[in-house]
Amino acid sequence: MSERRPFHRPQPRHWWAHKPYLAYTVRELSGVAVAVYGAILLAGLICLWRGPEAYAVYRRILSSDAAFAVHLVLLAAMLWHVLTWFQILPKTMPKLILRGRPVPQRQVTAIALLVAMVCSAALLVVVVAIGVTS
Amino acid sequence: MRPTILHHPAPKRSVAPVFWLLFGAGGMLSALFGPALIILTGFMLPHGWGVPANFSDFPHVLAFVRHPIGKLVVLAVIALFFWHGAERLFLTLKDMRAGPPLLLRLMTYGVAALLTLVTIALLLAIGF
Numbered sequence: 001m002s003e004r005r006p007f008h009r010p011q012p013r014h015w016w017a018h019k020p021y022l023a024y025t026v027r028e029l030s031g032v033a034v035a036v037y038g039a040i041l042l043a044g045l046i047c048l049w050r051g052p053e054a055y056a057v058y059r060r061i062l063s064s065d066a067a068f069a070v071h072l073v074l075l076a077a078m079l080w081h082v083l084t085w086f087q088i089l090p091k092t093m094p095k096l097i098l099r100g101r102p103v104p105q106r107q108v109t110a111i112a113l114l115v116a117m118v119c120s121a122a123l124l125v126v127v128v129a130i131g132v133t134s
Numbered sequence: 135m136r137p138t139i140l141h142h143p144a145p146k147r148s149v150a151p152v153f154w155l156l157f158g159a160g161g162m163l164s165a166l167f168g169p170a171l172i173i174l175t176g177f178m179l180p181h182g183w184g185v186p187a188n189f190s191d192f193p194h195v196l197a198f199v200r201h202p203i204g205k206l207v208v209l210a211v212i213a214l215f216f217w218h219g220a221e222r223l224f225l226t227l228k229d230m231r232a233g234p235p236l237l238l239r240l241m242t243y244g245v246a247a248l249l250t251l252v253t254i255a256l257l258l259a260i261g262f
Binding site for chain 1 (some may be wrong): 160161162163164165166167168169170172173174175176177178180181184185186189190192195199206208211212214215216218219220221222223225226229230244246249252253256257259260
């Protein structure tokens with residue numbers, strides 16, 4: 001028999017649904033929304049593989065109001081993921097030192113967010129440009 | 135008195151870095167291009183906003199997915215997004231003490247692995 005009886009601080013069952021842990025839970029679930037979006041794309045791939053009829057059904061569903069609403073929610077979650085992802089970035093990467101001075105974490109986040117915006121905007125511009133020229 | 139020599143056994147190798155790498159890659163890919171992808175496939179392509187109406191036609195999309203680069207893009211987006219979500223869901227459910235870790239791993243990493251294989255199989259079945 002072990003003599004060790006360490007003290008366990010009591011923890012409410014639904015601790016993750018309350019402040020200050022709620023922010024953590026929401027951040028983690030925004031990552032799950034990323035996977036949900038992946039599932040929507042996978043469903044499209046399955047329909048594409050099955051043939052034109054199945055793909056037509058997929059297109060009809062995707063142009064429905066319900067799909068529009070789902071994508072709005074997913075977009076909001078994705079934007080939250082982008083923001084929190086780059087807030088974490090300076091905490092996980094090695095300390096950045098420029099000319100003998102540490103770069104503040106907020107600045108790293110701001111620059112990374114700018115890069116992300118440029119990436120996303122560039123992708124949309126490229127697709128629209130292909131559409132215009134074709 | 136003789137000095138005590140402590141023999142440390144080699145640390146056990148962990149597979150965790152593999153999952154972290156996939157999680158990080160998916161997180162970065164979605165952080166950089168995720169919003170544009172959702173706007174593109176969720177709003178612009180289905181409604182023909184800003185792109186020609188025939189852009190999401192069956193032959194067009196099939197041609198994209200048959201191209202090797204298109205295949206790579208589709209695989210990277212779908213698989214890495216799943217691995218990212220799986221890691222986050224696993225850690226959250228573990229912290230919530232939602233069940234035994236092995237079951238949680240199967241429900242998250244297991245599903246991500248399975249869907250990655252399904253995606254690869256579909257891309258190969260669709261052909262080049």
